Amino acid sequence: MGGGWRGSGSAASTSRAPMLNRISSCRSIRLGQVQPQAPGHRTVFLNDRDANALAKFKGNSVSTTKYDVLTFLPKGLFEQFRRVANLYFLMISILSCTPISPVSPITNVLPLSLVLLVSLIKEAWEDWKRFQNDKSINNSSIDMLQDQKWVNVPWKKLQAGDIVRVKQDEFFPADLIFLASTNPDGVCYIETANLDGETNLKIRKALEKTWDYVSPEKVSAFRGELQCEQPNNSLYTFTGNLIIQKQTLPLSPNQLLLRGCSLRNTQYIVGAVIFTGHETKVMMNSMKIPSKRSTLEKKLDKLIIALFSTLLCMCLLGAIGSGIFINEKYYYLRFESGKNSDPQSDPDNRFVVAVLTMFTLITLYSPIIPISLYVSVEMIKFIQSNKFINNDLHMYHAESNTPAQARTSNLNEELGQVEYIFSDKTGTLTRNLMEFFKCSISGEVYGTGVSEIEIGTAQRNGLKVEIKKSSAEAREKGFNFDDARLMRGAWRNEPNPDSCREFFRCLAICHTVLPEGEETPEKIRYQAASPDESALVVAAKNFGFFFYKRTPTMIYVRESHVEKMGKIQDVPYEILNVLEFNSTRKRQSVVCRYPEGRLVLYCKGADNVIYERLLDGDLDLKKRTREHLEQFGAAGLRTLCLAYRDLTPDMYEKWNEKFIQAKSSLRDREKKLDEVAELIEKDLVLIGSTAIEDKLQEGVPECIDTLFRAGIKMWVLTGDKLETAINIAYACKLINNSMKQFIISSEIDAIREVEDRGDQVELARFMKETVQNELKRCYEEVQEHLRSVSGPKLALIIDGKCLMYALDPSLRVMLLNLSLNCSAVVCCRVSPLQKAQVTSLVKKGANRITLSIGDGANDVSMIQAAHVGVGISGQEGMQAVMASDFAVAQFRFLADLLLVHGRWSYLRICKVVTYFYYKNLTFTLTQFWFTFRTGFSGQRFYDDWFQSLYNVMFTALPVIVLGLFEKDVSASLSKKYPELYKEGIRNTFFKWRVVVIWAFFAIYQSLVLYYFVIATSTKGMNSSGKIFGLWDVSTMAFTCVVVTVNLRLLMMCDTITRWHHTTVGGSILLWFIFVFIYSGISLPKEQKNIYLVIYALMSTFYFYLVLLLVPVAALFGDFIYQGVQRWVFPYDYQIVQEIHRHEIDSRMGSLQIGNNLTPEEARSYAIRQLPGQKSKHTGFAFDSPGYESFFASQAGVSIPQKAWDVARRASMKPRSKLSQEN
Structure with a gap:
């Protein structure tokens, strides 16, 4: 009987009424068992809509729009007026509608309306595209179980508990619990590219109890109760239980199919809807990360506050002047008497006069705040990001077909002021293309190759290294091992053949790798969670232990030369438990059963983690292996230790009960699983260790050297061993022989002695005391170094254990002071949290601009903690890219991003902001000087339309061109002379000193523009013999202002293109076209100020003389200053x-x-x-x-x-x- 969704319609309802009654009556007992949803988990009844109705789960329709038809205007306007500048101009526009305003409302309303119109059109267009996308997704179709058959319905009709069928290459419509598949053993393959950008296929496994629910007839009879966690945004965790026939089955992420993923290599799967719509994990992750604001933008807010303060001072001065000026001597200003008299010209109440004049002048001087500044800067940044950064071919990686990507346009100029870079190592400085290079088995080293780091170390010590051509060059990717003692079964002749066999089986069994393609060594492909795992499985294959097939419970290995030379046998190993790797455990274990019944736990992980869990005894093997690990680390190789433990059936059964119980827990499942793992991951027998080489990316040393010359300090934060980290730092030129190195490590004898005692409290006390003493000693040496006239540069190397104590509130200031005096810092064995803490320490503690760059999920917190986050699209998926502000394919592109685009963006935005400040101040001050001539009455100097269009038409386009095309030097010179970047670090072009200089010349030019025009026009007459009036003089002054500020823009440009000529000349020409048309229109009497004014002016020689001489006089001071500055105090x-x-x-x-x-x-x-x-x-x-x-x-x-x-x-x-x- 179908308990799924039923179609609507009277006919359908009538025909099914008897059946509905039967279902309701037989379900009445079941409904009595439905409990309210607990705060910590939810209960969903599968294939039972009526039972789920009480829970009122959300529907599956999604909406990503910000507005609808009714809310667009109010909500859109609210968003716009959250900006202080827009709110300010709204108040000014309201004020201009009152009788005290000397200007018509159009003066302030028009610019504000244009700015709001442009912003709202942009918002509407973007929201319309979101609406169309939502509509397309919500109406996508899917097969849903209905009345014992599959019915095609739109996604938006799905509800929690429904059973759906997803076919190959289709997307999952909601978060599903995987029940059954057409593939054998209940397996399906999914692609998660829409979630995390990873294109490699992942395997999901259904519970064995649900494998048979494939046909609609059988699924219709399926009933189950699903208890799971509440909806959350964690893509990689899930805890739940499926209760079928009173049996509780634990669920994990292996049974979860997330909305947005697609089904691959599987005919179809059957799943149960668990989370819908906005409660799906992908939608809960679609929340925007709080946008970052650049440092320059924050300083821009301070500049706006300074301008507003200047405005208030100007208005206050005018108000006081008005109160003094109004007295009986000027009785004729009172046009009316009695009740109808104008309070603003009443000498009997000077306080009222001053207050009203204050508000009058606020509306008159309002252009001092540039209304179009924010819109112009946003437009410039958007074009810089989308057209310049995204299209730069020098940041395009042809091998992976990956261009640079600016994921935000808010931080372009921040790229030009970075002082500290925090970088991951693996996949960021290195290629993350792992190759099995060496190994240690039972105390014997195998592998004769020479790593790149060893070559660099030898060269550093003046030694010559002969590199013999490796026979491994012909082998497959991921395997660069060269030692005949282990190849082609020769390991059987080694003194330790049993250890070799255990070593190879551990490589072939202890993993979560998924094989793809044909089951032959030449054609098989491996899908692995990390390149390290893939390299280890490839190594096992080359050693003769070929892993070729996996099911949910079995692993099949084709073993060669095990019993006798040349013999090949397929061996099935039953996988009983997998204790998965995470950044906290730093190890992975597998419990397996051999065909003959042997129970073994294989474990691989970080050396320090494995050594803590080894069986007592065999000290010689442990010592030799540790020495080999140090050798591998010195060679820059990534190391893992391998160990095993034989288990008795009784021991395993007791442990497995606890494991199943922990796995079925809905609360703190991960914590309980870790606790249970500790019970069995002990008393291990050491097999040996692996050494994997990860070569440096192309151009990394040169890039780091260039960044150093640019004044940028670099920190490398890695999880590798101390020796590996140091040698990688040498190889990429982060540190060199001339540097004085401070090393703070927990790998010293004194700390090991305390560790061996097993007293954690004593260990913590001793570690903190040791770290404090080391920091103090290093800092004292730094102080001595700083007092010396000359000395080497400094480098700090610290490991994760010591860093944990150094980040303590009582020590972090000392750590910060020490670090800031070092040119390079290397932190090894650090966790993702420590990476973020170190970044925040410098960002907040030192108030320096920081950049974090990484490629993996463990770098996300570090990327988000920095001022600027850069993600590298590499081998570890796209999590880092999705969390970043900018994305590149290779570390070497960072030089182009910072030294070219970052530096140019900083220079451009600085010039745009200061030019806006200058041109608005110049224009407003001419009106301010006129106020002194009019007795502080608030009489306007310019026509309303002149003031309205000054910012949005006559001076708008040239500043956009300045922000897009300005370059002080070419890109090649920016990289030839990276020292130029220091001007951005010092914020040379946006200091208050620069603002004051621009203010000085704005004052100077406004005085020239106003008083020269006024002084020379006192005796001027037009062609009719009439002397110039107010509107004649103001039109001449405005013409001179437009010409002067546009020409001043050309003077500040270091690069002039045809766009500069076009926009500057076009803006001046546009003014003349406008004033010709405006002056020729006969307007109502009260707006007839400019009628025929320009025609009268242009009929006189005087107008042309003023237009020629006044801008030259105004710009003369700037010309002299630029010459002296360039000659005496040149910029770099x-x-x-x-x-x-x-x-x-x-x-x-x-x-x-x-x-x-x-x-x-x-x-x-x-x-x-x-x-x-x-x-x-x-x-x-x-x-x-x-x-x-x-x-x-x-x-x-x-x-x-x-x-x-x-x-x-x-x-x-x-x-x-x-x-x-x-």
């Missing part, structure tokens, strides 16, 4: 410009780069490298020679030549302060 980039021009002059004899060279020829000239000391440690990863960003090839680019350049260039020497500051 100006020196590089001169060096570059000097070299071109010496070769071409030309003053301008573009005069005699094509763009291709101009880009081909090499620039001399700044002299620098070579490191004693040489790198071994190779970078591609030459660099030039495609942005340098922009058509029409020319470098403006200024009058002082020629003299400056003549006296220029090839030395700069750049080389003095490292």
Whole structure:
């Protein structure tokens, strides 16, 4: 009888009435058992909608829109007015509608409306696209069980407890519990690319009790009760129990199929809906991470506050002046008397006059706050991200077909001010392409290869290394082992053949790898959770233990040469339990049963974790293996220890009962499983260790060296051993022989002695005391170093155990002070939490701009903790990328991202903000000076339309072009001279000193623009013989303002393109077109101020004379300042410009780069490298020679030549302060 969803409609209801009554009556007892949902878990009745109705689970329809038809306008406006600037202009617009406003409402309402209109159109378009996407998803179809048959229904109709059938290549419509599959042994394959970006297939296993529920007839009879955790956003955890026929079966993530994943290599599966709609894990993860704000944007808020304070001071000054100015002497200002008199001109109440004038002047001076600043900056950043960063071919990785990706546009300029980089090692500095390289079995080392780190170490010590060509080169990817003693069954002749066999079986059995393809060694493919696991299984295959098949309960291994040379046999091993790896346990175990009945626990994990759990005795083997581990670590290899334990049936059965009980727990399941694992993962017998090589990525040493020269300090945070971390740091030029190294390690004899006693309290006390003493000693040495005239650079190396105590509130300040004085820091054996803590320590404690870069899920917290997070799309999926602000495919692209795009973005945004500040202050101050001439009455100087369109039309486009195309030096010079980046670290271009200088010239220019026009117009007359009136003078002044501020923009540009010419000339031309049309329209009498004014002005020679001389006089001071500044106090980039021009002059004899060279020829000239000391440690990863960003090839680019350049260039020497500051 179908208990699933039933169709609607009267006919259907009538025809099924008897059946419905029967179902209701027979279910009445069942309904009495339904309990209210407990806070900690939920209960879902499978294939039983009526029982689930009481729980009122959410439907499966999803909506990602922010608005609907009714809420768009109010909610959209509310979002816009959350911005302080928009709220400010709303208040000004309201104020301009009152009688005290000297300007018409259109003056403030029009700019605000345009800004709001653009923002709302953008919001509406984005929300419409979200609505269309939601509609398409909600109406997708799926097969659902209904009346003993599969019926096609839209996703939005599904409810918790429904039974569905998902076919191959279809997406799961909700979070499902996997019940059955067409594949044997209840297995299915899924792809999670929509969740975490990983394209490798993952295996899911149904419970054996539900394998048979495939046909609709059998599924219709299925009834079950599902108890599980409440909906949450954890993609990789799930706890629940399935109760069938009074039997409780534990559920794990292996039975969970998440919405958004797709079914692969499986005809179809049957599943039960558990979480729907917005309660699915993918939807609960779709919450946006709180957006980060750049440091410059925060300083911009302070600038707006400063402008507002300036506005209040100006208005207060005018209000006081008005109160003083209004007295009986000016009785004629009172046009009316009695009750109808104007209170703003009443000398009997000067306080009221002052207050009303204050509000009048606020509306009059409101343009001092740039209303279009935020919109313009957002537009510039958006284009920078989507058109420049995302399309830079020099950050495109052809091998993986991966371009750079700016996942946010809020932090472009933050990339230009980074001072500290926190980097993961594996997959970030290295390739994360693991190759089995060496091993130690029963105290004997196998493997004759020489790793890249060993080569680098030998070169560092002045030794010559002969690298023999390895026969392993012809072997498959993941296996770079060369030692004939273990190959082709030769291990049977070793002194320890039993240990070798145990070693190989551990590699072949202790894993969660999924085989794919044909069951032959040449064609099989392995899907593994990590590259390390895949490399170990590949190694087992090459040693003659070929893992080729897996079922939920069995592993099949084809073993060669085990009993006698040449013999091959397929051996099935029953997998009884899997104790999975996690970052806390740092180990993985498998309990298996041999065909002959032997029970064995195989365990592999970090050396320190395995050694803690070894059986007492065999000290010689432990010592030799530890020595081998240290050798492997010194060679830069990743190590794991392998161990086993034989179990008796009685011992295993007792333990397994506890394991099943822990696995069935709904509360703290992971914790209980770890506790149970501790009971069996002890008294282990050491087999040996593995050593896997992970080579450095291409260009990493060169990139790090470049970043060092840019003034950026780098920290490497890794889970590797101390020796491995140090040697990797040497290999990538993070540290070198000339550095003084401070090493704080827990691997010292004194700490080991305390550990051996087993007293954890004493150990914690001793560790904290030791770490405190070490930090104090190192810091005292640093102080001595700082007092010396010259000395080596410093490096700090600390391991995770010591770091745990160093991050204690009582010691973290000392750690921070020590670290900030080091050029490089290496933290080894650290956890994901410690990575985030270290990043936050520098970010908040030192108030320095930080960047974190990583490629794995364990780097997510570190990436989110930093000011800027960069994810690397590598071998460990896309979790890091999804949590990041920017994504690149290789670490070496970080140099382009920071030194080119970051530096340019910082420079551009700084210039855009300061230019906005300047042009609005200049315009407002001309009105302010006019207030003194009008007795502080609040009379406006400019026509309302002039003031309305100043920001949004006559000066809008040039500043956008400035923000998009400004470059002080080319991309190639930015990387040739990375020292230029220090200007961003020092925030050279947005200090208060820079703001004050711009304010000074805004005041100077406004005085020139106002008083020169006023002074020279006192005797001016138009062609009719009439003297110039207010609107004649104000139109001339406004024309001079538009021309001056647009020309000033050209003066601040280091790169001028055709877009600059077009927008600056177009803006000035647009003003004349507008004023011609506006002045020629006959408006109502009260708005007829400008009627025919421009025509009268342009008929006089005086107008042209003023238009020529006044902007020149206004800009003269800027011209002199720029010349003196460039000559006497040049910026670093100006020196590089001169060096570059000097070299071109010496070769071409030309003053301008573009005069005699094509763009291709101009880009081909090499620039001399700044002299620098070579490191004693040489790198071994190779970078591609030459660099030039495609942005340098922009058509029409020319470098403006200024009058002082020629003299400056003549006296220029090839030395700069750049080389003095490292």
